[in-house]
Amino acid sequence: MSQKKQKLAGSYFGDVPILIDFLECDVAWSSDNMKKDEVFRSTTERTSDFEFNSEVADVFDDMLVRSVPFYLEQQRMLKDIAKKFWIPGSCVYDLGCSTATTLLGVCDDLPTAAKLIGYDNSLPMLEQAKRNIARKSLQDRIEVKYADLNGQLPDIVLQNASIVTMCWTLQFIRPLRRDDLIRWIYQGLKDEGILVVTEKILTNSGHMNRFFVEYYYEFKRSQGYSETEILRKREALENVLVPYRLEENLELFHRNGFEIVETFFQWFNFAGFLCVKKPASASVRRGRDSD
Ligand SMILES: C[S@@+](CC[C@H](N)C(=O)[O-])C[C@H]1O[C@@H](n2cnc3c(N)ncnc32)[C@H](O)[C@@H]1O
Numbered sequence: 001m002s003q004k005k006q007k008l009a010g011s012y013f014g015d016v017p018i019l020i021d022f023l024e025c026d027v028a029w030s031s032d033n034m035k036k037d038e039v040f041r042s043t044t045e046r047t048s049d050f051e052f053n054s055e056v057a058d059v060f061d062d063m064l065v066r067s068v069p070f071y072l073e074q075q076r077m078l079k080d081i082a083k084k085f086w087i088p089g090s091c092v093y094d095l096g097c098s099t100a101t102t103l104l105g106v107c108d109d110l111p112t113a114a115k116l117i118g119y120d121n122s123l124p125m126l127e128q129a130k131r132n133i134a135r136k137s138l139q140d141r142i143e144v145k146y147a148d149l150n151g152q153l154p155d156i157v158l159q160n161a162s163i164v165t166m167c168w169t170l171q172f173i174r175p176l177r178r179d180d181l182i183r184w185i186y187q188g189l190k191d192e193g194i195l196v197v198t199e200k201i202l203t204n205s206g207h208m209n210r211f212f213v214e215y216y217y218e219f220k221r222s223q224g225y226s227e228t229e230i231l232r233k234r235e236a237l238e239n240v241l242v243p244y245r246l247e248e249n250l251e252l253f254h255r256n257g258f259e260i261v262e263t264f265f266q267w268f269n270f271a272g273f274l275c276v277k278k279p280a281s282a283s284v285r286r287g288r289d290s291d
Helices: 003-009 054-067 071-085 101-109 123-135 175-188 206-222 227-237 246-255 282-289
Strands: 091-095 115-120 142-146 161-167 189-202 260-267 270-276
Touching (some): 071 101, 101 161, 175 246, 246 270
Parallel strands (some): 115 142
Antiparallel strands (some): 260 270
16 A cells, blocks of 8 residues: 555544545645644644744645545545536636645646646745646646735636636635625636635534534544644634635625535535536526426
């Protein structure tokens, strides 16, 4: 078994091997050169607001795999979705691209004619992304650039897109700017284009939230995080990460134009949304209307 497979097979939630389905999949993620996330290990430092700085960028791939349940399975699903919805001659955009994991994964399964563009406002993340892209010699196909999604959206190029992905990023955008952002994405998409969003979500009932959060902490413990690390990261994210309820996200996508909005993934407080600008054909519309 390769180093990558051993590491994945060793990822358990309780007694359940959480990444088992992923073992044979080929995504960009790799355990090579991956530094362990120990950002919140210290018990003495005061916790400050979470930032996507160089310390975080350095260990980010490990942080994501150990902090987002089924992250690698979601990456595999994104590849499937991209294969289905990519339109020849169009572009793929990843907003909040971090270290380019999604771009590299999606690129792998699309024809070489497909051009991919990633935006992020963290320079350390973009540096890391460029290194990962260069390691795979994909500079001709994937470009990553600085852009602030809280800023002047008309100044950022998003056009001729068939696929826009935004994984675990909308939750970091100011709530007051989210409508503008979704509307801007909608306008940059081709008619049959899609937006794929993954987000942490709130439950409708505070009572259930307690259980869901506890299941999540259990997941983090199973990934080797200590109680201190779990608590300190939670404090650091408190003012920075603002999740919506599932319905609030669905409404956000619908009211900004998307005709079809579905969830394609959910694990307790973690959800994935697939939003289609316009149905591909009348048959898709008929299927939806007869539900
Ligand atoms: C949780 S990470 C995204 C993970 C990544 N999409 C993935 O699945 O591998 C959130 C990313 O959004 C970026 N980000 C946060 N606020 C942003 C903003 N206002 N404009 C652009 N990027 C932003 C962060 O720098 C970070 O890289």
